[in-house]
Amino acid sequence: xxxxxxxxxxxxxxxxxxxxxxxxxxxxxxxxxxxxxxxxxxxxxxxxxxxxxxxxxxxxxxxxxxxxxxxxxxxxxxxxxxxxxxxxxxxxxxxxxxxxxxxxxxxxxxxxxxxxxxxxxxxxxxxxxxxxxxxxxxxxxxxxxxxxxxxxxxxxxxxxxxxxxxxxxxxxxxxxxxxxxxxxxxxxxxxxxxxxxxxxxxxxxxxxxxxxxxxxxxxxxxxxxxxxxxxxxxxxxxxxxxxxxxxxxxxxxxxxxxxxxxxxxxxxxxxxxxxxxxxxxxxxxxx
Amino acid sequence: xxxxxxxxxxxxxxxxxxxxxxxxxxxxxxxxxxxxxxxxxxxxxxxxxxxxxxxxxxxxxxxxxxxxxxxxxxxxxxxxxxxxxxxxxxxxxxxxxxxxxxxxxxxxxxxxxxxxxxxxxxxxxxxxxxxxxxxxxxxxxxxxxxxxxxxxxxxxxxxxxxxxxxxxxxxxxxxxxxxxxxxxxxxxxxxxxxxxxxxxxxxxxxxxxxxxxxxxxxxxxxxxxxxxxxxxxxxxxxxxxxxxxxxxxxxxxxxxxxxxxxxxxxxxxxxxxxxxxxxxxxxxxxxxxxxxxxxxxxxxxxxxxxxxxxxxxxxxxxxxxxxxxxxxxxxxxxxxxxxxxxxxxxxxxxxxxxxxxxxxxxxxxxxxxxxxxxxxxxxxxxxxxxxxxxxxxxxxxxxxxxxxxxxxxxxxxxxxxxxxxxxxxxxxx
Amino acid sequence: xxxxxxxxxxxxxxxxxxxxxxxxxxxxxxxxxxxxxxxxxxxxxxxxxxxxxxxxxxxxxxxxxxxxxxxxxxxxxxxxxxxxxxxxxxxxxxxxxxxxxxxxxxxxxxxxxxxxxxxxxxxxxxxxxxxxxxxxxxxxxxxxxxxxxxxxxxxxxxxxxxxxxxxxxxxxxxxxx
Numbered sequence: 001x002x003x004x005x006x007x008x009x010x011x012x013x014x015x016x017x018x019x020x021x022x023x024x025x026x027x028x029x030x031x032x033x034x035x036x037x038x039x040x041x042x043x044x045x046x047x048x049x050x051x052x053x054x055x056x057x058x059x060x061x062x063x064x065x066x067x068x069x070x071x072x073x074x075x076x077x078x079x080x081x082x083x084x085x086x087x088x089x090x091x092x093x094x095x096x097x098x099x100x101x102x103x104x105x106x107x108x109x110x111x112x113x114x115x116x117x118x119x120x121x122x123x124x125x126x127x128x129x130x131x132x133x134x135x136x137x138x139x140x141x142x143x144x145x146x147x148x149x150x151x152x153x154x155x156x157x158x159x160x161x162x163x164x165x166x167x168x169x170x171x172x173x174x175x176x177x178x179x180x181x182x183x184x185x186x187x188x189x190x191x192x193x194x195x196x197x198x199x200x201x202x203x204x205x206x207x208x209x210x211x212x213x214x215x216x217x218x219x220x221x222x223x224x225x226x227x228x229x230x231x232x233x234x235x236x237x238x239x240x241x242x243x244x245x246x247x248x249x250x251x252x253x254x255x256x257x258x259x260x261x262x263x264x265x266x267x268x269x270x271x272x273x274x275x276x277x278x279x280x281x282x283x284x285x286x287x
Numbered sequence: 288x289x290x291x292x293x294x295x296x297x298x299x300x301x302x303x304x305x306x307x308x309x310x311x312x313x314x315x316x317x318x319x320x321x322x323x324x325x326x327x328x329x330x331x332x333x334x335x336x337x338x339x340x341x342x343x344x345x346x347x348x349x350x351x352x353x354x355x356x357x358x359x360x361x362x363x364x365x366x367x368x369x370x371x372x373x374x375x376x377x378x379x380x381x382x383x384x385x386x387x388x389x390x391x392x393x394x395x396x397x398x399x400x401x402x403x404x405x406x407x408x409x410x411x412x413x414x415x416x417x418x419x420x421x422x423x424x425x426x427x428x429x430x431x432x433x434x435x436x437x438x439x440x441x442x443x444x445x446x447x448x449x450x451x452x453x454x455x456x457x458x459x460x461x462x463x464x465x466x467x468x469x470x471x472x473x474x475x476x477x478x479x480x481x482x483x484x485x486x487x488x489x490x491x492x493x494x495x496x497x498x499x500x501x502x503x504x505x506x507x508x509x510x511x512x513x514x515x516x517x518x519x520x521x522x523x524x525x526x527x528x529x530x531x532x533x534x535x536x537x538x539x540x541x542x543x544x545x546x547x548x549x550x551x552x553x554x555x556x557x558x559x560x561x562x563x564x565x566x567x568x569x570x571x572x573x574x575x576x577x578x579x580x581x582x583x584x585x586x587x588x589x590x591x592x593x594x595x596x597x598x599x600x601x602x603x604x605x606x607x608x609x610x611x612x613x614x615x616x617x618x619x620x621x622x623x624x625x626x627x628x629x630x631x632x633x634x635x636x637x638x639x640x641x642x643x644x645x646x647x648x649x650x651x652x653x654x655x656x657x658x659x660x661x662x663x664x665x666x667x668x669x670x671x672x673x674x675x676x677x678x679x680x681x682x683x684x685x686x687x688x689x690x691x692x693x694x695x696x697x698x699x700x701x702x703x704x705x706x707x708x709x710x711x712x713x714x715x716x
Numbered sequence: 717x718x719x720x721x722x723x724x725x726x727x728x729x730x731x732x733x734x735x736x737x738x739x740x741x742x743x744x745x746x747x748x749x750x751x752x753x754x755x756x757x758x759x760x761x762x763x764x765x766x767x768x769x770x771x772x773x774x775x776x777x778x779x780x781x782x783x784x785x786x787x788x789x790x791x792x793x794x795x796x797x798x799x800x801x802x803x804x805x806x807x808x809x810x811x812x813x814x815x816x817x818x819x820x821x822x823x824x825x826x827x828x829x830x831x832x833x834x835x836x837x838x839x840x841x842x843x844x845x846x847x848x849x850x851x852x853x854x855x856x857x858x859x860x861x862x863x864x865x866x867x868x869x870x871x872x873x874x875x876x877x878x879x880x881x882x883x884x885x886x887x888x889x890x891x892x893x
Contacts, residue, residue: 205313247441278312550840
């Protein structure tokens with residue numbers, strides 16, 4: 001019986017011990033995994049020019065005393081030194097490898113830089129060429145009669161005006177939410193349509209914000225919400241920044257809840273962009 | 288081993304999913320001033336006298352007057368929940384109610400009642416506030432006002448004023464006058480002074496225990512301070528000429544008053560015991576209607592140095608005088624909100640006398656009433672309502688409240704009384 | 717192990733439950749206030765002092781000093797004494813100068829528009845304007861008291877009746893007449 005009990009105890013101990021090791025390893029794995037997900041930061045690697053050498057001691061006065069101490073612990077020191085040396089060598093090796101890798105990357109970087117600089121130079125050349133051409137044109141204009149000169153200036157102004165108007169209308173189009181879905185597509189999502197729904201959501205919630213409960217100062221609050229495709233809230237709105245006025249926080253949370261169902265697109269791709277939203281409120285506007 | 292692999296895999300999945308995707312941000316500027324729809328059900332009375340359940344009409348009246356709430360008509364509602372567990376939230380949502388107040392009144396002993404109540408949030412689907420009061424039968428209105436105060440404070444963050452008192456002058460039998468005090472909503476009127484001569488400018492002391500007023504009983508205006516609880520009064524000022532326009536300093540130790548013994552109306556300071564009379568402003572023009580800033584550093588007043596009456600302010604430390612009102616030719620009767628941010632006054636606009644508000648930071652002016660013969664506006668102590676006088680058909684003048692968001696104007700139910708010169712008493716802690 | 721899990725779960729449930737509801741309050745209200753004493757104003761007037769030095773015959777006989785001519789009228793928001801009243805004022809000045817024991821009270825009034833206090837001041841200005849007119853005829857301030865009733869006796873229907881001008885006036889009253 002005793003023998004059996006002992007065995008049981010041993011089993012328990014063994015299991016606990018293995019569990020502990022597993023846990024330790026698991027934690028190690030987590031941290032190492034976490035460490036690996038970061039992008040390597042070259043700037044932080046310490047570069048050594050050569051294998052580490054003990055620095056010269058400048059204080060000559062102290063050396064005699066140290067020598068005496070060293071003689072006393074030579075054996076222990078020697079073995080410790082040997083170990084340390086081995087360790088240092090290993091570390092040096094690792095560091096050398098890293099250094100080589102870093103040098104490679106640095107070299108690549110340099111090459112890229114050079115390429116860029118070349119491209120910039122070429123651009124500059126182009127610009128210079130353009131300037132020369134413009135100059136020539138001017139000289140030609142100057143040579144012509146007064147009436148022609150005036151005509152050309154007028155025409156040039158017309159062109160510039162048209163170009164400016166085109167630029168303006170382009171900007172306007174970018175600001176307006178695209179109703180026909182003709183705007184550019186980014187990452188598989190139509191930003192025009194996205195902005196349209198954001199505007200609809202903004203307007204619906206704004207109508208329900210009773211800013212009378214928010215005093216007179218320029219305060220802000222922030223909430224995070226999750227939505228279902230039906231436009232209803234998934235869970236409760238989460239306040240991420242309080243206005244420090246309880247009645248205002250309550251009023252804004254009420255406004256969010258009251259605004260259900262929120263207008264959402266039927267397209268699942270667009271919906272996925274809007275299903276989690278960050279809402280920033282300025283109930284009394286901004287200065 | 289299998290278990291171990293499972294743990295690793297789970298950990299891996301966890302970390303891959305925890306990479307945060309950028310959230311879409313929506314900025315929402317401004318909002319819309321609205322009245323919170325609130326349903327106040329009649330309280331259920333158990334053993335208490337009939338009609339006492341109508342305490343809900345007191346609460347509805349209070350919340351409605353503030354202009355921040357819209358009490359719903361619940362006469363057609365059949366549901367009668369006793370607690371939030373019995374509330375059919377979707378039903379109340381369809382009635383567009385955001386909050387619900389329910390309560391009960393229990394008869395304890397002879398003339399004693401216990402009132403229990405709850406404030407329920409329809410959207411959060413839970414009770415957010417509840418309370419219990421014990422009192423006499425005839426205190427039912429006072430209890431109703433207390434409930435209103437609690438609900439108001441919880442939902443707006445501001446102090447409730449539904450428990451406060453007002454004072455006003457009543458003219459009766461054509462040439463007799465009474466100085467009365469009442470609940471802010473016009474109920475429970477008590478007379479402090481009965482006189483054959485006019486009474487004007489009643490003003491509550493900051494602690495609410497005394498009233499200063501101007502009486503013409505000596506055939507000229509003189510100032511009295513009367514203790515409300517005892518009825519005892521003392522003559523504060525009876526100098527040669529007129530003595531009028533008493534204004535208590537915020538610390539209650541002094542009053543600014545107007546004397547004419549140097550022939551023109553000028554503003555003086557005087558201690559509450561009548562001592563230490565000091566002249567403030569030297570002017571050849573009329574200077575009257577002094578009103579203190581809440582920090583006690585400035586006195587706002589009316590002067591006609593610019594031709595018609597305009598509002599100026601005097602800095603007690605620097606003795607500097609500066610003009611405050613610039614819009615319109617006729618501005619008078621200044622008073623400040625408890626936080627010093629708003630100036631309340633009377634203005635003449637296109638021939639009509641209207642109540643106006645000026646934001647002292649932005650200097651924006653807002654006309655709160657339409658006239659044509661409005662008068663004597665005073666702030667509620669939380670600055671959310673204004674009490675003012677308006678002329679009704681015939682010779683009667685009436686008083687009523689207007690919420691400062693302009694959404695609610697209501698007369699005080701004083702019947703056919705001819706009333707004027709209102710004053711609003713302080714919040715009692 | 718199981719017991720500790722149960723305990724923590726219970727604790728958690730308790731804490732979660734405490735979060736939402738507000739504490740109940742049970743307090744007796746203050747008893748109703750005792751009946752407030754209503755003050756009666758003191759309306760008693762002093763006894764009149766009659767003396768032959770007051771030359772009451774003159775006061776009662778002279779048509780310029782007649783009671784129906786004791787009102788001086790003003791324009792809206794103004795306190796300038798118009799020329800048309802100077803004859804009457806001069807007569808009063810003569811009486812006062814000849815009768816050093818006589819005392820006069822000038823009561824200023826306004827129409828009902830505007831606030832009570834501002835109108836009290838405006839009425840005062842009107843009374844003072846009449847006093848200054850008397851001063852210009854040599855009358856000393858010691859014989860004149862200026863008071864104002866502001867709009868207290870104004871007619872509330874003056875706009876409808878087109879009679880607001882009647883309220884904008886200063887009245888001359890003698891303490892003994």
